[in-house]
Amino acid sequence: MAERLTVGVAARLSRYLQVLTQARKMGKDRISSQEIAEYTNINATQIRRDLSAFGRFGKRGVGYRTDALLEEIRKILRTQGQHNIALVGAGRLGGAIASSPIFAEHGITIAAIFENDPEKVGQRVGNLYVSSMDDLGEISRERNIIVGVIAVPADSAQNAVDSLIDAGVKIVFNYSEALLDTPGDVQVHTSNPAVELLYALYFHLA
Amino acid sequence: MAERLTVGVAARLSRYLQVLTQARKMGKDRISSQEIAEYTNINATQIRRDLSAFGRFGKRGVGYRTDALLEEIRKILRTQGQHNIALVGAGRLGGAIASSPIFAEHGITIAAIFENDPEKVGQRVGNLYVSSMDDLGEISRERNIIVGVIAVPADSAQNAVDSLIDAGVKIVFNYSEALLDTPGDVQVHTSNPAVELLYALYFHLA
DNA sequence: TAGATTGTTAATCGATTAACAATC
């Protein structure tokens, strides 16, 4: 129980979390492994296997209670609390991220937005006022931030990540195409839709 | 050689593609499996193993030629051509996607942007003028589009995907949090940064 | 009862990794 999940299991559980969150919003009280399979493209047997490793959450012939399963998975992933994150970049992408309900839905709060451009500092984006990059260290430490999201152009991305790391950030989401050099204790997740698209195309064409 | 790649191999090869594209931009002529490993978090042995299944691309004691390896992987993934995609949504996120160099870098062209809001139709976003959703079918068929990107709020996402599917689109990238109902021959890739973040946090906390 | 869906087994297949000879 106290064992660490494998990378694969943790990744799948978080996908189930997403489906359950949306299913609940749509008013679905119950959901079957087959339904989760359709939305995640993960085999239904594997879903049941993943879940049954932690308990008997379902009812045979009926399925899983959406609410209850959501809570169970949150417990397993230890993500029941609130988490503060910092956003660097108040341009179009930064604005889109700051205004999206997608983080709040999962207990994640954007606690600060930083930007180099003096014109943007002080402006309102989402529910926040944009802070200067100069204050990144102080504000991030103050608000206990260990996750940073980089939404700046590629040529500013390394500067942004350096500032975040100085401020104690350990997990970085990189929405630029730049390769970031970071110390070994910092996790970098780079999102590149173009690369995902080439991958998807391969299976369409092959 | 003509065999179909497994899902895992194709995913990893496309990550190598991203690193090589950036490394080339940074002027690196040569790269080692160890360097690719640092940027992708994929084990160096596995990288060499993946590549050596298709040929001997490297030089012992030296590494791989960036250019040459990039071309080889493009051949393997059959992504050497140009690809046209459609974007639905001309809001902040749509604007950010349309203006990003990330697609062009990989031979992907955003060939049309569609939007419901009449105020936005006709406006310029990136290099394109926004078209009405009413013209989605005609324009998409005309420009041979089989990939669609959804950058609209969750409550319009199902409508957007329905229109795309009517127009013959087979691969959909969903940047809303909505669950989309689609026929079996359509691939949906949903991107949810919040869910990825919870997954990353698990390994940080555990 | 009849139908549906879970929980679990058993078998297979692919991913992962350490180790090291080959060779640049």
Next chain:
DNA sequence: TAGATTGTTAATCGATTAACAATC
């Protein structure tokens, strides 16, 4: 030659899946 890095082997481990009894 000495150092570095590939290509490859061999062994292990986890993922995947079909099948089906249990049971709601």
